[in-house]
Amino acid sequence: MTALAVTRATLTRVLRDRTALFFMVLLPVAIIVVIGVTVRGFDQFRVGLVPDPRSGPVAQELAADLAKAPGLRTRSYADAADARTALRRAELDAVILMPAGLDESVRAGRSVTVRVLVEPSGSAGHAAVSSVSAVVADHAGRLQAARFATGQSGGTFDGNLALARGAERASSPVAVRAETVNGQSDYLPLGYSYSTPTMLVLFVFINALAGGAAIVQTRRTGVYARALAAPVPARALVAGETIAYLLLALLQSLLIVGIGALAFDVAWGDPLAAGVLVTVWALVGTGAGVLAGALFRTPEQVHAIGPALGIGLGMLGGCMWPLALVPGWLRTAGHAVPQAWAVDAWTTLLSRDGDLSSVARELTVLTAFAVALLTCASLALRHRLTTSPGA
Amino acid sequence: MTDPPGSPDTVRPVLDCARLARRFGERVAVDDVSLRIAPGETYGLLGPNGAGKTTTIRMVCGLLRPDAGTVRVADRPVSTAAGPAKQLIGFVPQDVALYPDLSVRENLRFFGRLYRLPRRRLDRRVDEVLDLIDLTARAGDRVDSLSGGMRRRLNIGAGLVHSPTLLVLDEPTVGVDPQSRHAILESVNRFGEEGMAVLYTTHYMEEAERLCDRVGIIDRGRLVAEGSPRELVRLVAERDRIRLTAAGGLSGYAEACRRLPRVEGLARGGDHGDVVELVVKDARSLLPDLLDLAHEQGVDIRSVEIDEPDLEAVFLHLTGTALRE
Ligand SMILES: Nc1ncnc2c1ncn2[C@@H]1O[C@H](COP(=O)(O)OP(=O)(O)OP(=O)(O)O)[C@@H](O)[C@H]1O
Ligand SMILES: [Mg+2]
Numbered sequence: 001m002t003a004l005a006v007t008r009a010t011l012t013r014v015l016r017d018r019t020a021l022f023f024m025v026l027l028p029v030a031i032i033v034v035i036g037v038t039v040r041g042f043d044q045f046r047v048g049l050v051p052d053p054r055s056g057p058v059a060q061e062l063a064a065d066l067a068k069a070p071g072l073r074t075r076s077y078a079d080a081a082d083a084r085t086a087l088r089r090a091e092l093d094a095v096i097l098m099p100a101g102l103d104e105s106v107r108a109g110r111s112v113t114v115r116v117l118v119e120p121s122g123s124a125g126h127a128a129v130s131s132v133s134a135v136v137a138d139h140a141g142r143l144q145a146a147r148f149a150t151g152q153s154g155g156t157f158d159g160n161l162a163l164a165r166g167a168e169r170a171s172s173p174v175a176v177r178a179e180t181v182n183g184q185s186d187y188l189p190l191g192y193s194y195s196t197p198t199m200l201v202l203f204v205f206i207n208a209l210a211g212g213a214a215i216v217q218t219r220r221t222g223v224y225a226r227a228l229a230a231p232v233p234a235r236a237l238v239a240g241e242t243i244a245y246l247l248l249a250l251l252q253s254l255l256i257v258g259i260g261a262l263a264f265d266v267a268w269g270d271p272l273a274a275g276v277l278v279t280v281w282a283l284v285g286t287g288a289g290v291l292a293g294a295l296f297r298t299p300e301q302v303h304a305i306g307p308a309l310g311i312g313l314g315m316l317g318g319c320m321w322p323l324a325l326v327p328g329w330l331r332t333a334g335h336a337v338p339q340a341w342a343v344d345a346w347t348t349l350l351s352r353d354g355d356l357s358s359v360a361r362e363l364t365v366l367t368a369f370a371v372a373l374l375t376c377a378s379l380a381l382r383h384r385l386t387t388s389p390g391a
Numbered sequence: 392m393t394d395p396p397g398s399p400d401t402v403r404p405v406l407d408c409a410r411l412a413r414r415f416g417e418r419v420a421v422d423d424v425s426l427r428i429a430p431g432e433t434y435g436l437l438g439p440n441g442a443g444k445t446t447t448i449r450m451v452c453g454l455l456r457p458d459a460g461t462v463r464v465a466d467r468p469v470s471t472a473a474g475p476a477k478q479l480i481g482f483v484p485q486d487v488a489l490y491p492d493l494s495v496r497e498n499l500r501f502f503g504r505l506y507r508l509p510r511r512r513l514d515r516r517v518d519e520v521l522d523l524i525d526l527t528a529r530a531g532d533r534v535d536s537l538s539g540g541m542r543r544r545l546n547i548g549a550g551l552v553h554s555p556t557l558l559v560l561d562e563p564t565v566g567v568d569p570q571s572r573h574a575i576l577e578s579v580n581r582f583g584e585e586g587m588a589v590l591y592t593t594h595y596m597e598e599a600e601r602l603c604d605r606v607g608i609i610d611r612g613r614l615v616a617e618g619s620p621r622e623l624v625r626l627v628a629e630r631d632r633i634r635l636t637a638a639g640g641l642s643g644y645a646e647a648c649r650r651l652p653r654v655e656g657l658a659r660g661g662d663h664g665d666v667v668e669l670v671v672k673d674a675r676s677l678l679p680d681l682l683d684l685a686h687e688q689g690v691d692i693r694s695v696e697i698d699e700p701d702l703e704a705v706f707l708h709l710t711g712t713a714l715r716e
Contacts, residue, residue, distance in 0.1 A: 229453065229482035
């Protein structure tokens with residue numbers, strides 16, 4: 001019960017501290033808004049279309065297919081230079097240059113290349129290319145069928161093309177779904193559904209590390225040393241602080257979940273699975289925070305290193321951008337940090353309608369992280385309190 | 392004052408430390424220190440910086456494991472584990488140890504809760520302690536808004552909430568203005584009168600002399616002498632000096648004085664000067680005889696000065712160093 005005296009003191013202190021509350025609530029919400037708006041751009045790639053002035057029906061059909069594609073938002077440019085400028089200004093993710101004389105080439109049986117321009121920076125461009133490729137491949141398949149029919153059984157190319165189109169509409173023997181981005185990208189939650197859970201992962205962890213600074217500060221007030229003169233074992237002090245920071249992490253998570261649901265329309269998925277995930281993640285953060293509180297010598301050290309560490313791990317773990325967009329080796333490396341597992345679990349819950357069993361693996365890994373961190377943290381803090389309580 | 396404190400040799404002592412020793416690496420901080428404190432007794436541990444006072448106190452309070460020796464409070468062993476003996480000890484550390492961002496009352500409640508005071512009793516004791524340390528008016532203020540002296544008082548108060556049997560104070564008056572210091576000393580005095588045993592460290596001689604029933608002098612980790620301030624003073628070979636100034640010749644008077652019992656010698660006088668200086672055993676009790684004698688001989692005494700040796704002199708004598716560096 002004496003542990004709860006410590007819990008109570010710590011909660012009172014933190015909830016009274018305006019700076020702490022800023023970092024706990026306002027900052028995460030502000031960043032959720034910013035990232036939510038930015039990542040929203042990923043659901044539709046902005047593509048500029050530069051048609052050939054002498055375009056025939058085939059070219060027009062391709063342009064129409066591109067405009068209809070769900071992952072693309074097309075805009076026509078009469079002048080290629082204008083389109084290039086828009087691309088450079090990042091107003092577009094890609095520019096499609098319709099080949100000159102597409103119709104004649106196709107009818108003559110020549111192969112044609114559709115040129116797509118992207119900026120070297122920005123992964124959105126390359127992702128857009130695969131979307132465009134899917135549409136073009138679809139279109140090319142139809143042309144090929146029409147050309148094959150014309151060669152084998154006669155008839156006009158245009159007639160056979162119409163037949164091919166009709167046949168495709170009637171029965172599609174092989175369904176192909178266009179991948180918007182590489183890998184699992186079609187599972188990627190977008191907008192606030194991406195930014196809210198990832199910022200929860202990021203900020204609960206960073207905030208818990210900041211709690212470590214408060215522990216270092218308390219160590220230096222001599223209160224712990226003095227408390228040990230009471231009939232209070234060191235483990236009760238450790239437990240008291242751990243409970244306090246766990247409660248704070250849960251409170252912060254609930255705030256972010258609530259604001260996400262109410263203000264940004266985030267559907268948090270299966271409530272049981274989401275609840276377990278929030279709790280396990282709060283335990284991971286608390287373990288890291290208490291460990292920092294035991295290891296560092298001054299609060300300033302924690303303030304200097306904590307947020308940088310939290311942001312670094314967040315980047316590696318896919319809190320800032322989807323790990324689906326990074327190279328495979330980096331994705332693998334990212335899974336050395338708990339953040340990646342938490343983000344994966346949220347992705348499953350939010351975009352794939354996952355439940356407890358579908359995130360069991362992630363939860364197991366996160367629980368292992370939590371147990372390891374909490375064990376190290378309590379051993380280290382207990383050691384610190386009993387050997388040099390005032391330092 | 393209620394009953395005078397008993398001696399720890401006749402009454403069951405509240406604190407009983409036996410042969411405590413502790414070293415830090417090569418440095419011996421405390422070496423074979425034994426001390427006992429009776430209920431209601433105020434014991435002063437007097438020593439210069441680095442003498443081992445804080446180290447002794449940390450072992451007494453179960454904050455530091457002794458290399459050798461034992462500590463018992465009311466017959467219960469004290470260890471660094473959270474044993475029941477700790478419930479009886481109130482510890483006031485040398486440096487203020489409080490939550491700076493909690494209020495005065497919240498701090499007192501926190502420490503009360505550590506000792507598992509039930510709610511009602513906690514409320515009552517916090518009010519009593521606030522009154523005792525004269526901070527009732529500031530109860531709702533944050534600690535970091537208090538003056539240094541107020542913080543010191545609260546630092547003491549935090550050790551009192553659970554009504555300890557033994558109060559341990561480590562230099563509670565360091566860096567405190569004279570007025571606060573006076574208030575602190577007054578309260579410590581009262582604790583003793585109320586039957587609390589008090590262990591008090593200081594390097595201020597006056598405090599020890601004024602407050603303590605018994606004083607232990609610690610130097611380089613060793614307890615070099617122990618006793619009531621008067622007993623300690625008597626340890627010194629020095630005696631009181633009485634210096635009498637009169638108008639007129641004093642040679643006859645000086646001779647007469649020398650023949651009185653308890654006058655051990657004549658330091659000065661016996662000639663035609665107007666000053667007589669005597670070395671005596673107990674100046675205060677001898678003074679009436681000296682004045683009577685002067686009256687008989689028609690000597691007109693203008694002034695009397697008595698120099699009693701103090702703990703400063705004792706300390707100098709025992710350790711060869713001055714107490715304050
Ligand atoms: N944790 C420690 N590690 C190493 N040496 C220590 C430690 N604590 C105390 N000492 C040493 O032990 C000796 C006694 O120190 P202590 O703090 O007990 O003295 P003190 O009488 O309380 O002095 P002061 O009047 O300055 O408070 C000193 O030489 C000190 O340097
Ligand atoms: Mg000291």
